[in-house]
Amino acid sequence: MRNKPLVVVVALVALLSVLVFAAGWMFGSKRSGGDEATPATASVPVDARAIFIPGGGQIDAIRRGVPVDKEGHPPPMARVENTDIRRVRNYPMQPPTIPHTIDGYQVDLNSNRCMLCHGRSNAATFQAPPVSVTHYMDRDAQFLATISPRRYFCSQCHVVQTDAPTLVANGFKDIDSVLAAEAPPSGGH
Ligand code: HEC
Ligand code: HEC
The missing domain is CATH 1.10.1130.10 (Flavocytochrome C3; Chain A)
Known part of the structure; x- marks a missing residue:
């Protein structure tokens, strides 16, 4: 076969490129994996509901206490x-x-x-x-x-x-409760 050396060369080049591709893929994936590893462990989604403390002094109905650099679990649908x-x-x-x-x-x-x-x-x-x-x-x-x-x-x-649970603490009293609470002092009228 006249082209035997050529075939061998082509095969070697093909093998080499497969090896280079595989190495690059592994190396590349390891590197990007390494890059993501630190934030990934740091930003495990936080359960927004668990963190929210009603009456904690601050109203934060949007992030519900989850720090801005963390991802919050969306609360389950009601x-x-x-x-x-x-x-x-x-x-x-x-x-x-x-x-x-x-x-x-x-x-x-x-x-x-x-x-x-x-x-x-x-x-x-x-x-x-x-x-x-x-x-x-x-x-x-x-x-x-x-x-x-x-x-x-x-x-x-x-x-x-x-x-759905109450999103923010709320001290609303309806008029009946207000009247009931005020009734005793002004009872003599
Ligand atoms: C198949 C009939 C039916 C349809 C359609 C229907 N309702 Fe009703 N609705 C009722 C019945 C019967 C009640 C009384 C309470 C009960 O049995 O659930 C009621 C109660 C209510 C009440 C409470 C009233 C009160 O005084 O507390 C509201 C508000 C209401 N419906 C709104 C709606 C709206 C808005 C829609 C459309 C999106 C709707 N309903 C469609 C049958 C229906
Ligand atoms: C712009 C706001 C608004 C829209 C739109 C509206 N409602 Fe109401 N609805 C009210 C309010 C306020 C009340 C309570 C006071 C009153 O009766 O007006 C009420 C009361 C009711 C009640 C109780 C009635 C009773 O006598 O106790 C029913 C039933 C009801 N709505 C059904 C509906 C349905 C069905 C629709 C759509 C076709 C609708 N409403 C659209 C505001 C609204």
């Missing part, structure tokens, strides 16, 4: 409660929380799934509380025959009930 039990409203004009899941209830230009049950005409069939009169009022306090555009997108104001 579970929607589907109990059909209404929660007490903290004040009369609070939009009540939704005591049922709303997954897949479409509200768009053509249909409003919420009004299927919460409209006046169907409320009895579905045993749902009908939306109150305010939902039929326009901004000039005129009553409309159908749901007001201002109240069309229900989830703008109403949220589902979840088991």
Whole structure:
């Protein structure tokens, strides 16, 4: 075979390049691995919830106490409660929380799934509380025959009930508790 030396040379070159590639790959990966090793151990994600101390003097609802050079675990998604039990409203004009899941209830230009049950005409069939009169009022306090555009997108104001913990400490007292606490001193009137 006339080209035998050439074949040997080509084979040797191929083998050499494979070796160089393998060495470069191992060396390179070791180096970048080494570079990442220090921050990787230092930035093991921190559980934001575990670190957050309610009433710790500082409100940090965004990072929840996780230092800026550390990565925080995103808190687990809250579970929607589907109990059909209404929660007490903290004040009369609070939009009540939704005591049922709303997954897949479409509200768009053509249909409003919420009004299927919460409209006046169907409320009895579905045993749902009908939306109150305010939902039929326009901004000039005129009553409309159908749901007001201002109240069309229900989830703008109403949220589902979840088991999410309070993000920041909060000392809110509703008016009944305030009155109850003030009642004894002024009891003689
Ligand atoms: C299949 C019927 C149905 C649909 C659709 C529906 N609901 Fe309800 N909703 C109910 C019923 C029944 C109740 C009463 C409590 C219960 O049984 O869950 C209720 C309760 C509520 C309450 C509590 C009212 C209060 O006084 O505390 C709110 C707020 C509410 N729904 C909002 C919505 C919103 C917003 C949507 C659309 C995203 C929606 N609902 C879709 C049937 C429905
Ligand atoms: C702009 C905010 C807003 C929007 C949008 C809105 N609501 Fe309300 N909703 C309220 C407020 C505030 C209350 C409590 C005071 C009141 O009745 O006006 C309320 C009360 C309710 C109640 C209780 C009624 C009662 O008599 O106890 C139901 C049920 C309800 N809303 C359903 C809905 C549904 C369904 C939609 C969508 C079609 C909707 N809301 C859109 C603010 C809103």
